[in-house]
Amino acid sequence: AQSVSQHNHHVILSEAASLELGCNYSYGGTVNLFWYVQYPGQHLQLLLKYFSGDPLVKGIKGFEAEFIKSKFSFNLRKPSVQWSDTAEYFCAVNDRGSQGNLIFGKGTKLSVKP
Amino acid sequence: DAGVTQSPTHLIKTRGQQVTLRCSPKSGHDTVSWYQQALGQGPQFIFQYYEEEERQRGNFPDRFSGHQFPNYSSELNVNALLLGDSALYLCASSLGTRPYGYTFGSGTRLTVV
Numbered sequence: 001a002q003s004v005s006q007h008n009h010h011v012i013l014s015e016a017a018s019l020e021l022g023c024n025y026s027y028g029g030t031v032n033l034f035w036y037v038q039y040p041g042q043h044l045q046l047l048l049k050y051f052s053g054d055p056l057v058k059g060i061k062g063f064e065a066e067f068i069k070s071k072f073s074f075n076l077r078k079p080s081v082q083w084s085d086t087a088e089y090f091c092a093v094n095d096r097g098s099q100g101n102l103i104f105g106k107g108t109k110l111s112v113k114p
Numbered sequence: 115d116a117g118v119t120q121s122p123t124h125l126i127k128t129r130g131q132q133v134t135l136r137c138s139p140k141s142g143h144d145t146v147s148w149y150q151q152a153l154g155q156g157p158q159f160i161f162q163y164y165e166e167e168e169r170q171r172g173n174f175p176d177r178f179s180g181h182q183f184p185n186y187s188s189e190l191n192v193n194a195l196l197l198g199d200s201a202l203y204l205c206a207s208s209l210g211t212r213p214y215g216y217t218f219g220s221g222t223r224l225t226v227v
Contacts, residue, residue: 004156032214036218042220043118043204043218043219043220043221044157044204044206044216044218045218046216049214051214090156090157092156094212094213094214101147101159101162101170101172101213102157102159102213102216103159104149104156104157104158105156106154106155106156107155107156
């Protein structure tokens with residue numbers, strides 16, 4: 001069965017620090033990869049997605065992620081975080097051979113200190 | 115504004131009772147998927163409705179059932195509630211069954227006591 005692992009449960013950073021959140025998935029087939037963000041009290045929003053092509057994907061709000069197929073990883077990065085980035089971040093995988101469901105990791109809570 | 119409307123926002127039920135949650139998809143979307151997010155966990159896929167039929171189902175018991183109406187809105191029903199059903203229930207709408215353009219609602223927080 002497919003699964004998604006997010007390495008950090010809670011990350012605390014100061015403003016302007018760099019961010020990297022780890023995500024690994026277990027599945028041998030072709031996948032689509034996603035990062036979602038959930039700001040406090042708000043709905044899940046798509047940050048970025050990877051389907052094919054350039055493994056370095058740029059998303060909204062200065063976020064980017066790199067797909068490393070050999071490592072089954074899709075880590076999220078941001079060079080300089082802001083207080084407004086405080087949120088929970090979810091990595092998700094979709095098996096291209098399946099229909100319509102996403103498999104999510106458990107999430108990483110990011111707290112940015114002003 | 116998420117574009118996806120879920121009701122109610124919060125609900126408290128007693129063990130053994132039945133509950134119905136509702137979802138109105140984003141305008142232009144024809145597919146509704148339901149997810150359960152337990153505390154401290156990521157969302158877990160329950161099932162997906164397209165053309166008023168259940169198209170795909172996750173690893174949830176038959177106590178969980180659903181329906182999609184001609185206007186694309188959807189209901190999630192849970193029978194014989196257990197304490198473990200306490201969670202945030204998320205609805206995601208999309209155009210077509212692939213999850214590439216999901217729009218999520220803010221969810222319904224169900225507490226079973």
